Amino acid sequence: MTFRMPAEWAPHEWTWIGFPTYPDEWPGAFEEARQQIASFANALHGKGEDVRLVVAHDGDAEVARGLVTPGVQIVVQKLGDIWLRDTAPIAVMRGTERALVDFGFNGWGGKYRMPGDEDIGARLAAMTGLPTSTQNWVFEGGAVDTDGTGLFVTTEQCLLHPNRNPDLDRGKIETLLAGSLGLSDMLWLGDGLLNDHTDGHVDNLARFVAPGVLALPETSTQDDPNAAIYADARARAKAFGVEVASIPSPGRVVVDGEVIPASYMNFYIGNAAVIVPIYGQPNDQAALEALKPFFPGRKIIGLRSDAILSGGGSFHCCSQQMPAGE
Helix, strand or coil, X not given: CCEECCCCCCCEEEEEEECCCCHHHCCCCHHHHHHHHHHHHHHHHHCCCCEEEEECCHHHHHHHHCCCCCCCEEEECCCCCCCHHHHCCEEEEXXXXXXXXXXECCHHHHCCCCCCCCCHHHHHHHHHCCCEEEEEEECCHHHEEECCCCEEEEEHHXXXXXXXXXCCCHHHHHHXXXXXXXXXXXXXXXXXXXXXXXXXXXXXXXXXEECCEEEXXXXXXCCCCCHHHHHHHHHHHHHHCCEEEEEECCCCCEECXXXXXXXXXXXXXXXXXXXXXXXXXXXXXXXXXXXXXXCCCCEEXXXXXXXXXXXXXXXXXXXXXXXXXX
8 A cells, every 4th residue: 555744735633732841941931932832823723723732741731721722732741842843753644544653763863862752752643543653763754844745855964964873875764764654756955054953954944835846945135144055955956856936034043142043944834824933034024925825725824933943943843743534
């Protein structure tokens, strides 16, 4: 039986979202990060999506209930970081039936190991009752994006990084992804964004917005720290043969003297809305307008994500969708 990982714009039954637990992971921005996560959950739920907010313990559940609208489901499961894109199970369609794939996780190359993250995928999968396969190699969902046809995009910086699977080359990785997620072809980009803690996850750089159409940031200022990375990604994508859709870059965003990996690409495609991270930058509105043509029938919603980003990610990083069964 053939199987495939659906594109994110395929219908969802629900969306998991992680909720911040440890103040040390959000220096000076913990409460604001919680509020921004709640705003994300509320925006999705307000457009009719079933949202399951994953919190680490009962105390967090009480706080979360005070921030989210009625109807957002609170799920208590031990977790460290909130980045469920990388730790939750990934759904595939086997014919008309759903199945889950749970991958190995090593704290983004051993940099951020937190109790609960190593097995949150297995525990969330068990709650669904869906058949689940376990992959005994390290892989994070944010390292790839797919257009639902079997075409995936990734970065060499992440998937070939020796801190993940030092014994795997690109051919072996493609074979493993073909056998686990239904990959049929892979577009390899180069590096991810400057100072990205994930070693260059592609969901902060490039996203499919339609079959064979890849959205990429475009610089509008001379001091954009990722200008060369964007140009290299664009050249590789065009050489591969996909259509490139240009989305304005937020440009140079500095917090406490350090350039942070701010990106509009970390949007989440819900059933009726696309939630886009914004940062109070001049290009915020232009980025929202650039995404509109690709998602007719969905509301494009920009929400502040700077506090969430202080912990290492944004809306796409903290969420994982469950496709609807057919």
